[in-house]
Amino acid sequence: MNNSTRRAAAILLVILGGAALWWAGNGAPASASANDAMVATIAAARERAAANDPRLKPASRFEKSGWIYVHLEGDAGAMGYQHGYLLGPEIEDGFAAVSAGMMHSTERDWEFFRKAAHEMLWPKIDVEYQQELQGIAEGLRARTGSKMDVDDIVALNAFEELPDYYVPWLNKQQKTANAPNLKSPGNCSAFVATGSWTRDGQIVMAHNNWTSYRNGERWRIVFDIAPKNGYRILMDGFPGVIASDDDFGINSEGLMVTETTITQFEGWDPKGKAEFVRARKALQYAGSIDEYTKIMLDGNNGGYANDWLLGDRKTGEIAQLELGLRAHKLWRTKDGVLAGSNWARDPKVLKEDAPQFDPANKESSPNARRARWEELLKENKGKIDVALAEKMLGDHSDTAQKKEEANERTLCGHVDGSPRGVKEWDWQPYYPGGAVQGKATDATMAKEMRIMARVGHPCGGDFLAKPFLAAHPEQAWQEPYLRDMKAGPWTEFRSGQTPKE
Numbered sequence: 157m158n159n160s161t162r163r164a165a166a167i168l169l170v171i172l173g174g175a176a177l178w179w180a181g182n183g184a185p186a187s188a189s190a191n192d193a194m195v196a197t198i199a200a201a202r203e204r205a206a207a208n209d210p211r212l213k214p215a216s217r218f219e220k221s222g223w224i225y226v227h228l229e230g231d232a233g234a235m236g237y238q239h240g241y242l243l244g245p246e247i248e249d250g251f252a253a254v255s256a257g258m259m260h261s262t263e264r265d266w267e268f269f270r271k272a273a274h275e276m277l278w279p280k281i282d283v284e285y286q287q288e289l290q291g292i293a294e295g296l297r298a299r300t301g302s303k304m305d306v307d308d309i310v311a312l313n314a315f316e317e318l319p320d321y322y323v324p325w326l327n328k329q330q331k332t333a334n335a336p337n338l339k340s341p342g343n344c345s346a347f348v349a350t351g352s353w354t355r356d357g358q359i360v361m362a363h364n365n366w367t368s369y370r371n372g373e374r375w376r377i378v379f380d381i382a383p384k385n386g387y388r389i390l391m392d393g394f395p396g397v398i399a400s401d402d403d404f405g406i407n408s409e410g411l412m413v414t415e416t417t418i419t420q421f422e423g424w425d426p427k428g429k430a431e432f433v434r435a436r437k438a439l440q441y442a443g444s445i446d447e448y449t450k451i452m453l454d455g456n457n458g459g460y461a462n463d464w465l466l467g468d469r470k471t472g473e474i475a476q477l478e479l480g481l482r483a484h485k486l487w488r489t490k491d492g493v494l495a496g497s498n499w500a501r502d503p504k505v506l507k508e509d510a511p512q513f514d515p516a517n518k519e520s521s522p523n524a525r526r527a528r529w530e531e532l533l534k535e536n537k538g539k540i541d542v543a544l545a546e547k548m549l550g551d552h553s554d555t556a557q558k559k560e561e562a563n564e565r566t567l568c569g570h571v572d573g574s575p576r577g578v579k580e581w582d583w584q585p586y587y588p589g590g591a592v593q594g595k596a597t598d599a600t601m602a603k604e605m606r607i608m609a610r611v612g613h614p615c616g617g618d619f620l621a622k623p624f625l626a627a628h629p630e631q632a633w634q635e636p637y638l639r640d641m642k643a644g645p646w647t648e649f650r651s652g653q654t655p656k657e
């Protein structure tokens with residue numbers, strides 16, 4: 157017998173065995189426990205059969221400092237299968253939290269998102285990524301017996317773009333009555349620096365991810381991806397999602413990539429290509445700032461519109477791609493620093509893609525953090541390195557109040573401590589969101605495919621769910637999903653790392 161015939165035979169045997177047990181158990185006094193035993197037997201056999209799948213051979217997983225590191229390798233379908241299998245329990249858990257949030261904020265049911273994924277997004281996804289997404293669904297099913305299918309996986313991958321970009325656009329198109337107040341998210345504080353700004357004159361890049369603590373506490377995967385085609389990738393990410401999605405990654409051709417979103421962005425092109433596909437493709441296939449820009453512009457759907465901060469360690473050049481839907485702009489320099497905290501700056505992008513955003517309001521989270529980046533980076537000109545970048549990501553200086561206080565206006569965000577919330581993103585007072593993890597690297601580390609990463613608030617502070625929920629009953633709907641988010645230590649990860657390293 158060849159491998160797959162043997163596997164099929166093994167599964168058939170298990171099913172027959174399970175059915176026999178079920179027969180035996182049914183009607184017998186101990187039916188409940190016999191039934192449980194049958195379920196467990198089938199589950200164990202399914203996992204055993206799947207674990208022998210040759211597609212899993214090059215893949216691996218280990219946990220360190222709160223992160224789950226997975227190595228994926230091979231063709232697209234195999235890498236998807238590895239992803240689904242190795243992160244099966246985390247994908248189911250992440251999906252429950254993310255889908256609950258998507259349905260809560262949009263007041264749409266899950267079928268709506270499955271339909272959008274299937275009819276609008278799927279046809280424009282490159283075949284390679286269709287195979288990878290299908291592989292995830294298949295690997296997940298083999299591991300956990302999950303009922304999630306590829307439409308669920310695609311909708312999960314689009315969790316940044318469907319609820320906060322597509323739905324508000326659709327509500328406007330259809331003049332939906334009593335539509336919820338949906339706002340594009342404000343994710344992240346980041347910078348990229350080079351030349352006379354850094355200690356060694358080479359590129360330094362750092363980023364902290366801002367999101368709800370509900371999703372953010374689960375945003376703790378390190379993906380080491382060795383694809384059959386394209387460049388090797390090291391990036392952080394979310395279980396079940398093929399792009400980094402908070403976006404911090406490097407590739408073996410020297411590209412360094414991060415971003416922060418454009419606050420109060422409006423717009424969507426239903427004929428475009430999903431952002432998560434373009435972002436993954438650009439990190440996998442771009443070897444230069446120009447190539448990166450070209451891939452991101454190809455089929456731009458306006459989803460998850462970002463200010464991309466890029467570096468090319470081969471040339472020492474950095475760039476900012478402010479990617480609106482109607483307008484975009486690229487700045488580049490070999491001697492400078494480019495920071496992001498969710499504000500657009502090109503007049504055309506502001507006018508056409510984020511008309512509600514007020515760049516003059518010094519009290520808002522994006523602008524107060526912009527002022528802090530300018531101050532902090534200038535103070536440290538010529539001294540910026542990875543160690544300093546780590547400290548900057550945990551900064552608690554509020555430029556609007558001119559004092560130290562962890563809140564919605566500090567580079568390390570703690571909106572749960574703010575009586576103001578962030579109205580630009582529709583985050584209510586004391587919203588449980590903010591900076592959920594941080595990463596940093598430089599050109600030397602990137603050349604060796606290494607990054608530093610820390611789970612939880614980059615300052616090291618912990619978020620505790622129970623006392624928070626007791627104090628804020630208005631967030632009770634999050635209770636099943638909201639967990640403690642405890643900070644880990646800054647830890648180095650690199651491509652090809654083994655569990656003992």
Ligand SMILES: [Zn+2]
Binds near residue numbers: 552562569570613617
């Ligand atoms: Zn903090």
